[in-house]
Amino acid sequence: MLVLVLVAFIAGLVTAVSPCVLPILPIVLATGADGDRRRPYLVIAGLVASFTFFTLASVQIISALGLPSSALRDVAIAIIAIFGLTLLVPAVSELFERATGRLQRAGARLMTPSRSGSLSFASVGATDGEPTAPSPKRASIAGGLLTGVGLGLVWTPCAGPILGAITSLAVISPGSSSTFALVLAYSIGAGLPLLAIAQGGRAMMGRLRMRSASKWATKAFGVLVLVTAGLMAVGADTALSADLTSAFPNWTDGLQSLERANPVQAALSQLEGHDQASGQPTPNGSELSDLGPAPEFTGIDHWLNSKPLTLADLRGKVVLVDFWTYSCINCIRTLPYVEGWYQKYASDGLIVVGVHSPEFAFEHDTGNVSAAIARFGITYPVAQDNEFSTWNAYSNEYWPADYLIDASGHIRAEHFGEGDYDGTEADIRALLQEAGKSALPSQTAEPAGAPIAGSQSPETYLGSARQSDFAGAYPGDGTHAFQLPSKLDLNSWGLGGTWDVASQYITATQAGDKLEFSFQARDVYLVMSAPGSVTAHVTIGGVTAPAQGTEDVSASGELTVSSARLYHLVHLPASAQATLTITFDAPGAQAFAFTFGS
Numbered sequence: 001m002l003v004l005v006l007v008a009f010i011a012g013l014v015t016a017v018s019p020c021v022l023p024i025l026p027i028v029l030a031t032g033a034d035g036d037r038r039r040p041y042l043v044i045a046g047l048v049a050s051f052t053f054f055t056l057a058s059v060q061i062i063s064a065l066g067l068p069s070s071a072l073r074d075v076a077i078a079i080i081a082i083f084g085l086t087l088l089v090p091a092v093s094e095l096f097e098r099a100t101g102r103l104q105r106a107g108a109r110l111m112t113p114s115r116s117g118s119l120s121f122a123s124v125g126a127t128d129g130e131p132t133a134p135s136p137k138r139a140s141i142a143g144g145l146l147t148g149v150g151l152g153l154v155w156t157p158c159a160g161p162i163l164g165a166i167t168s169l170a171v172i173s174p175g176s177s178s179t180f181a182l183v184l185a186y187s188i189g190a191g192l193p194l195l196a197i198a199q200g201g202r203a204m205m206g207r208l209r210m211r212s213a214s215k216w217a218t219k220a221f222g223v224l225v226l227v228t229a230g231l232m233a234v235g236a237d238t239a240l241s242a243d244l245t246s247a248f249p250n251w252t253d254g255l256q257s258l259e260r261a262n263p264v265q266a267a268l269s270q271l272e273g274h275d276q277a278s279g280q281p282t283p284n285g286s287e288l289s290d291l292g293p294a295p296e297f298t299g300i301d302h303w304l305n306s307k308p309l310t311l312a313d314l315r316g317k318v319v320l321v322d323f324w325t326y327s328c329i330n331c332i333r334t335l336p337y338v339e340g341w342y343q344k345y346a347s348d349g350l351i352v353v354g355v356h357s358p359e360f361a362f363e364h365d366t367g368n369v370s371a372a373i374a375r376f377g378i379t380y381p382v383a384q385d386n387e388f389s390t391w392n393a394y395s396n397e398y399w400p401a402d403y404l405i406d407a408s409g410h411i412r413a414e415h416f417g418e419g420d421y422d423g424t425e426a427d428i429r430a431l432l433q434e435a436g437k438s439a440l441p442s443q444t445a446e447p448a449g450a451p452i453a454g455s456q457s458p459e460t461y462l463g464s465a466r467q468s469d470f471a472g473a474y475p476g477d478g479t480h481a482f483q484l485p486s487k488l489d490l491n492s493w494g495l496g497g498t499w500d501v502a503s504q505y506i507t508a509t510q511a512g513d514k515l516e517f518s519f520q521a522r523d524v525y526l527v528m529s530a531p532g533s534v535t536a537h538v539t540i541g542g543v544t545a546p547a548q549g550t551e552d553v554s555a556s557g558e559l560t561v562s563s564a565r566l567y568h569l570v571h572l573p574a575s576a577q578a579t580l581t582i583t584f585d586a587p588g589a590q591a592f593a594f595t596f597g598s
Contacts, residue, residue: 005185012189026228027080027151028194029201030087030221040198046148048191052183054153073232079150081229087222288430291411294321294403297353299389302366304373306381309353311409318345318431319405320352323396325359326372327527327566329595330418331400335376337421338402341428342380348437349407350428352380357391359399360504360592362529362564371563404428407435456575457491457519460594465503469493477501479509488518488579493594505592508534508584515582521596522575523550526582529564534589536561538569539581561589 031043085092201221296311303309311319322338324331342352358364364386373382385391394403397416404413404427413427425443432440461467464477471485471494484496497513499506508515517524536559550568553559559567559582570580 005181008182008185009189012186012191013193024151024228025197026221026224027083028197030084030225031147031198031201037202040195040202042145043148043151044191044195044198046145046150047152047194048148048184048187049145050149050152051190052180052187056180056183073153076150076153077229077232079146080232081226083147083150084222084225084229087218087225089222288404288406288412288427291414294319294405294409294411295390295393297355297383297390298393299385299387300383301386302384304366304370304382304384305379309351309381309383311405314351315409316407316435317349317351318407318428318435320350320428321394321403321405322352322354323357323391323394323399323401323403324354325357325363325399326369326376327360327363327564327592328399329525329566329597332376332566333418333597334400334421335378337424339376339378339380341425344441345428345432346380348432348440349435350432354378354380354382355385355390356382357385357388357396357399360527360564365564368564372565375565404431406431455520457517457521457594457596459596460491460493460517462493462506462591462593463504464501475501477503484514484516488516490518490520490577493517505529505590507587508589508591509587511584511586513584513587515584515591516579517594518577518579519570519594519596520575520577521570522572523568523597524570524580525566525568525595525597527564527566527592527595528561528589529592530561530589532588533560533562534587535559535585536589537583537585539583540570540578564590566595 028043031040082092294311297309300308320338320341322334324335326332338352338354342350356363356369362368366384369382369384383390394401400417402413402415402424403411404415404424406412412431413424415424422443429440429443460469464474467474469492471488471492479498479500481498482495484494488494494516495506495514496516498509499513500509506515538553538557538559549555549557550571552567553569559569561567569582570578572578
């Protein structure tokens with residue numbers, strides 16, 4: 001146990017200096033803006049207490065009160081916004097201090113013993129039983145702690161194996177002293193670097209000796225905190241965290257090696273009440289290995305097709321957790337199989353949970369996800385994992401990815417990508433039989449799919465953050481004029497006209513703008529979006545697309561771009577090499593990424 005506590009503490013230290021802390025950095029720095037020496041300590045103490053408590057109890061609180069999963073985060077964002085206003089508007093600061101001062105004195109009344117040994121109602125700082133007003137120049141203890149509580153609720157640390165295990169333990173056994181020790185060790189480890197950052201902000205304010213400069217800096221911090229709260233309210237902080245984590249070098253490899261070390265995994269397995277997963281068959285004779293307890297669903301923004309679920313509630317059932325995102329062609333091709341298994345085996349105890357972890361910003365929108373669920377005919381529960389909390393808890397890296405969980409809550413099989421549908425169905429049947437289901441429907445042989453050509457064009461992103469294979473020098477973000485090259489090399493692409501370049505997508509800015517790709521495939525798909533709708537025309541090798549067309553492109557080559565999704569542009573009789581050209585009739589269409597099929 002001591003080994004786990006030490007590793008949890010180290011994991012917290014490293015997490016607090018990783019890129020995922022950057023979205024909350026303005027708030028941490030601002031905690032010393034009012035010059036009160038106590039404020040950074042109080043805020044970080046509140047953060048540690050809040051993160052510890054809500055990691056252990058948030059699932060139970062949300063379930064007991066019947067609240068949406070985002071309720072606690074919304075309250076926390078409101079607290080942070082109020083904190084920003086206190087730095088910006090003196091009148092709000094005074095009201096906040098008076099309100100939190102009353103909380104502080106009320107607590108003191110309840111906790112101060114009288115001479116007779118009973119609790120008295122004397123106020124802190126009062127004489128002859130008369131309460132005194134809080135000083136507006138010094139932050140109340142309750143105010144600092146409350147700000148820290150809000151910060152602890154909105155911070156989503158980068159998850160590794162240890163935090164994933166802690167989260168799972170917190171849901172399965174929240175009252176365990178061992179679980180509490182691990183969560184607290186992690187929280188303290190994360191809090192110490194944040195305290196150093198907060199003290200650095202206070203020291204920076206101390207150097208502004210001129211009163212006018214200090215007031216100006218305090219107001220600037222207030223604006224920064226309010227902007228941060230606004231970004232959190234629309235979910236932009238999570239997207240920023242993901243982008244920053246991808247952009248910065250990964251210096252946590254050493255920590256993850258430590259977390260996955262055999263002694264650490266053995267100690268975790270013992271704490272979780274089972275033998276360490278070794279890749280060996282389980283004692284009941286099944287050929288499926290025990291890969292350890294499945295992490296709990298965590299950080300889910302919305303549940304679709306279902307009330308909120310927990311793995312603890314699903315004990316006794318076989319659970320297939322399918323990670324997907326609705327614009328991923330590889331995911332889309334697996335959905336009929338996943339839905340088919342659910343329809344076939346639900347009555348025998350199979351539950352499918354589709355964990356929707358978005359790749360693009362528009363996939364965070366619940367309305368878009370709901371429309372995709374209806375479009376694909378998905379009837380099983382879908383968990384909207386916008387902050388990648390459950391994705392990280394599983395240490396997942398792929399779309400699509402399937403984790404098959406037995407009736408006792410342990411992962412027994414994993415599969416990444418497309419294919420081997422017969423194998424996955426056989427594993428489902430094996431675990432249902434383990435759970436006591438003997439009379440199962442017969443397994444249907446998987447139809448042979450078209451082989452994937454080794455030379456098939458790769459997935460290609462068009463935005464500046466991940467672009468590749470552009471024909472020419474790719475410009476930075478902003479609006480640029482482009483000239484299509486006379487010839488494109490295989491798997492390269494080019495632009496004609498005037499386009500606006502952003503990190504995730506490119507936008508056509510005028511009628512006649514062109515997008516070309518030289519591909520090797522049978523099918524071509526492109527993730528696109530447009531405000532309202534924009535028509536375009538698709539040609540291959542300079543002529544209208546083949547008459548068989550697709551569900552999105554008419555026989556005359558016309559395409560209408562509207563909602564943000566994957567569009568099927570080309571379907572050829574067989575895999576071939578050709579050049580695709582899309583000509584847009586009006587501005588506004590956004591293009592994200594090409595994918596291909598054979």
